Amino acid sequence: MTVARVSTVAFEGIEAREVDVQVQISGGGNKMTLVGLPDKAVAESQERVRSALHAIGLALPPRRVVVNLAPADLPKEGSHYDLPIAMGLLAAMDVLPRDEIARTMALGELALDGQVTAVAGVLPAALAAATAEKTLVCPERCGPEAAWAGGIEIVAAPSLIALINHYRGVSVLRPPEPKLADEDTTPLPDLKDVKGQETAKRALEITAAGGHNLLMIGPPGSGKSMLAARLPGLLPPLDAREALELSMIQSLAGELKDGAIGRRRPFRAPHHSASMAALTGGGLRVRPGEVSLAHLGVLFLDELPEFQRQVLDSLRQPLETGSTLVARANAHIRYPSRVQLVAAMNPCRCGHLGDPGLACNRAPRCGADYQSRISGPLYDRIDLHVEVPQVSAADLGLPTPREGSAEVAARVAAARALQTARYAGAGVRTNAEAEGDVLDEGTKLEANARSLLVEAADKMRLSARGYTRALRVARSIADLAGSAVTTRSHVAEALSYRRLNLS
Numbered sequence: 001m002t003v004a005r006v007s008t009v010a011f012e013g014i015e016a017r018e019v020d021v022q023v024q025i026s027g028g029g030n031k032m033t034l035v036g037l038p039d040k041a042v043a044e045s046q047e048r049v050r051s052a053l054h055a056i057g058l059a060l061p062p063r064r065v066v067v068n069l070a071p072a073d074l075p076k077e078g079s080h081y082d083l084p085i086a087m088g089l090l091a092a093m094d095v096l097p098r099d100e101i102a103r104t105m106a107l108g109e110l111a112l113d114g115q116v117t118a119v120a121g122v123l124p125a126a127l128a129a130a131t132a133e134k135t136l137v138c139p140e141r142c143g144p145e146a147a148w149a150g151g152i153e154i155v156a157a158p159s160l161i162a163l164i165n166h167y168r169g170v171s172v173l174r175p176p177e178p179k180l181a182d183e184d185t186t187p188l189p190d191l192k193d194v195k196g197q198e199t200a201k202r203a204l205e206i207t208a209a210g211g212h213n214l215l216m217i218g219p220p221g222s223g224k225s226m227l228a229a230r231l232p233g234l235l236p237p238l239d240a241r242e243a244l245e246l247s248m249i250q251s252l253a254g255e256l257k258d259g260a261i262g263r264r265r266p267f268r269a270p271h272h273s274a275s276m277a278a279l280t281g282g283g284l285r286v287r288p289g290e291v292s293l294a295h296l297g298v299l300f301l302d303e304l305p306e307f308q309r310q311v312l313d314s315l316r317q318p319l320e321t322g323s324t325l326v327a328r329a330n331a332h333i334r335y336p337s338r339v340q341l342v343a344a345m346n347p348c349r350c351g352h353l354g355d356p357g358l359a360c361n362r363a364p365r366c367g368a369d370y371q372s373r374i375s376g377p378l379y380d381r382i383d384l385h386v387e388v389p390q391v392s393a394a395d396l397g398l399p400t401p402r403e404g405s406a407e408v409a410a411r412v413a414a415a416r417a418l419q420t421a422r423y424a425g426a427g428v429r430t431n432a433e434a435e436g437d438v439l440d441e442g443t444k445l446e447a448n449a450r451s452l453l454v455e456a457a458d459k460m461r462l463s464a465r466g467y468t469r470a471l472r473v474a475r476s477i478a479d480l481a482g483s484a485v486t487t488r489s490h491v492a493e494a495l496s497y498r499r500l501n502l503s
């Protein structure tokens with residue numbers, strides 16, 4: 001008896017690796033064996049496949065069935081193996097055409113009634129199918145997502161029976177169309193809504209211009225959350241390549257809404273009770289975390305000291321390298337995680353440190369305790385620190401500011417265009433990503449600006465990382481000013497956004 005074959009995929013980070021599903025029906029007995037290092041979900045898939053076949057009136061032959069997933073050393077997780085296993089079986093039973101199925105890559109979960117239900121990761125799988133020059137078979141609902149791969153034949157099936165009818169030519173399934181997200185239907189919140197807070201707004205503009213991280217410290221109700229929510233509206237839209245990059249992550253997390261790819265930058269605001277797995281990925285089932293879902297956009301951590309310290313420290317690596325490594329039994333999986341971190345915190349637990357009328361009787365000790373919950377290395381990775389004081393009634397009574405997000409976004413776009421031109425060829429998008437010689441040569445730091453930075457670094461006891469981050473911020477300030485060189489006043493402003501000490 002020959003072996004029937006079909007391909008599927010195993011995910012390693014955002015890469016889809018081809019997996020060969022081999023099905024052999026032979027001899028006597030009435031047993032199905034699944035080999036090739038399957039995890040629990042794959043083993044359960046046996047039961048779903050059996051039921052789904054039964055539901056469409058097909059029984060497994062009373063013979064020995066062996067299903068092998070190769071290569072064996074590739075870890076296989078997820079429920080998307082149901083469909084390829086069922087297709088391999090149907091090919092081995094000559095219900096589906098063997099030759100065609102052998103040139104097919106499939107993924108999808110089966111319901112007990114034979115429906116093909118949606119799974120995560122269809123977009124990276126479709127790109128793998130394109131590379132392998134294979135037809136992709138996926139759940140109907142994932143069709144628009146798969147269609148983004150372009151140039152491949154896609155069969156998006158609602159059910160096993162529809163798939164069989166398709167291959168028999170009884171009722172051919174129509175190829176799916178790629179779907180564009182309904183662009184900008186809900187307007188983003190505008191900076192015009194925020195009254196006063198000029199320093200914080202300026203810091204937000206610099207943050208947007210250079211792709212930096214920002215920490216806002218201030219009492220409750222001063223507008224920190226409002227300001228953070230307005231950062232995405234200041235950032236340029238994703239370009240086509242970036243949109244695809246982000247959607248691969250969303251696809252793996254099962255968060256690509258109806259398969260639609262959008263150009264808006266993500267804004268993720270996980271609650272402070274979030275676990276490490278939720279924030280940086282991993283856990284029982286490997287899945288991208290919030291820091292990856294915020295890739296090329298904004299990760300907003302409100303009430304920063306309320307997060308578990310260990311959870312926060314797991315952010316250090318992605319903030320430094322732009323990617324997250326998740327440890328698995330026998331592999332490390334890498335997810336892109338190039339985010340702008342925006343963090344907000346009260347100066348102390350009750351939030352009124354520094355206000356003699358409202359501060360509790362433990363001030364200022366309570367402030368130091370509260371702020372020390374965040375480790376030095378994490379503070380160090382935040383380029384701009386800014387105080388957001390209570391807005392006065394007078395401020396709130398001011399007329400709506402003339403300048404809103406549109407004006408600021410235009411300046412940010414101009415500053416980013418300068419960076420794109422400067423870093424072309426260096427694989428760097430923004431000042432925040434520039435390093436080493438690329439940063440040094442790009443900065444064009446004037447001599448007296450350098451001496452100021454060196455002197456301040458010494459006085460403020462900046463770490464090497466702190467020094468570099470201040471330099472990058474200074475360069476972003478220069479870019480906003482349209483200045484080719486970075487001057488002493490650019491450096492001075494950059495240094496004003498670094499807190500001397502934390503209490």
Ligand SMILES: Nc1ncnc2c1ncn2[C@@H]1O[C@H](COP(=O)(O)OP(=O)(O)O)[C@@H](O)[C@H]1O
Nearest residue numbers: 193194195197219220221222223224225226391
């Ligand atoms: N600067 C401001 N301008 C206008 N409204 C403000 C401002 N600051 C706060 N508010 C009002 O107070 C509410 C709470 O602000 P929020 O951003 O949640 O404060 P925080 O995050 O600092 O505690 C806002 O929804 C808004 O109505």
Ligand SMILES: [Mg+2]
Nearest residue numbers: 224225302344
């Ligand atoms: Mg808030």
